[in-house]
Amino acid sequence: MMRTPALVMDLSVVEAAYRRFTTAMPSIAVHYAMKCNPHQDILTTLRSLGCRFEIASAPELDQLLALGVDPATVLYSNPIKPAAHIRDAYYGGVRSFAFDSLDEAAKLAALAPGSNVIVRLAALTTPSGVPSEGKFGVDPDTAVRLLAQARSLGLCPFGVTFHVGSQMLVPEAWRPPLVAVRRMMHQLADMGIFLQMVDLGGGFPAPYGAKPPPLERYAAVIENGLAGLPYPVRAVVEPGRALVAEAGTLTATVIGTAIRSGKRWIHLDAGAFNGFMESLETGNELRFPVSDSRGSAVRDRFQLTGPTCDSQDTILFDVELSADLSTGDLVHLGTAGAYTTAYASTFNGFEVPTVRCVSGSRLIEATVD
Template structure:
């Protein structure tokens, strides 16, 4: 019998998602955002396909190096980094660093001299499915000024990056920041600075209840924006969720049922604090596809909640499952390959999900946490 909670990652689905990006955006380099799922076999699969990577810390780089990733191909996109991480990444061979403040540029000039500096632009106020913007990024005027200052600090003004927010369902969200980039490039050219890279970030969505716009719609907006730039640049994207999410299925065991306030409750051995934190982050708006081991024809509506004593630990409301679901049955939660194990804790002493990789239906090696 399967030990739960268990996250099963289908590596063939990871491959399919990556190949989709390279087919639809053939002129744009894909750098997988490893923060969403850094499982060793996921990373190895992407590496074997020619994928590059984006990191937010030196330990993430260490994990990539154990797989044989060339650090010189890695983007360090976290705009504010500990000095020790900058020093370690630079010593390993990373040469492309993001920043969005003069203090960070000063740190980079001292700890990563001569590196390629990419300024983080605020992408605007478009709301994404998993709101994640607001912490980083500056307006275009400040971005231009920072790149000029970076040059004076011994850095190479290399590019501009932005992120429209996670689970972005509006392809047009990429248009305003690309217009801003165009104007920045024109102004920087007058100062003798010619950018070489535009980092379009992540934000590409996965299927949670509804089917998002096709990737082709995003590519069309991006390609128009890139074509309008005053001169050609290298373009990169940093997908995470769109690569890994749909490859994952999280299986949990029903540990109890209850009838409260006119509603039926199903308590699982996985919840927000040990694998499904995004249910809290989104106010339970992410509609993970759910099925169960009974598969009964008679259905009912349930609230799915986790095992802890915290009342916030609830995953989904009004979920249709088998009416006779009971303790010991299994519940399968789809589109959980991204931001599950990385957010998981042992709060209240409950276990984090184990990870098992398959290719289609075939197991692949031993699980690597």
């Protein structure tokens, strides 16, 4: 019998997603945002395809170095970093760091002298499916000033980055930040600073319920914005969710059922705290595709909730499943390859999902944590 909760990752789906990016955006380098699922087999698969990587901490770099990834190709895109992480990443070979404050520039100058710095531009324009912006980024004028100050500290003002928000379903969201980048490049050129890179960030969506716009629409907006820049620069994207989410199916066991206020509740051994934290982040709006082991023709609506005593621990409301679903049955949640195991904790003593990797129908490994 399958031990649950369990996440199955199909690496052939990861490969297909990566190839969609390189086909739709052939002139743009893809750096996987490994924070959304740092499983070793995913990293190995993407590395074998020529994908590059983006990190948010020095321990993430350690994972990549153990796989033989060239640190010179890694982007350290977290704008605020612990001093020890900067030092370790620099000695590990990383030379490209994001920042959005003078304090961070001073830390980089002291601990990563001469490095390429990439200023984080705020991109608060269009609401995304998983709101994530507001913590980082500055306005264009401040960004220009920070790059000039970084130069005076002995750093190389290398580029500008922005993030339009996770699970962005509006391709046009990339247009306003690229217009701002164009203005910045003109201002910087007057100061003798010429950028070498524009990092377009992540935010590319995965199919939760409704199918998102085709990647080609995003590519068209981005290519148009890049074409409007005053001189050519290297362009990169940092997809995470769009590369791995659809590859994952998380299976949970029904541990109990109840009827409360006329509604049917299904309690699973996986919930918001040990696999589906994004349910809380999105107000239960992220619609994971759901099926069950019964597969009955007669259907009913359920509230799908987790195992802990926390009243917020609910994954989805009003989900259609087999009407005769009962304790011991299995529920399968699709598009679960991103931000599930990466966020999972043992809150209330409940186990995090095991991970099993396959490629099509071929088993890659049995079970790892």
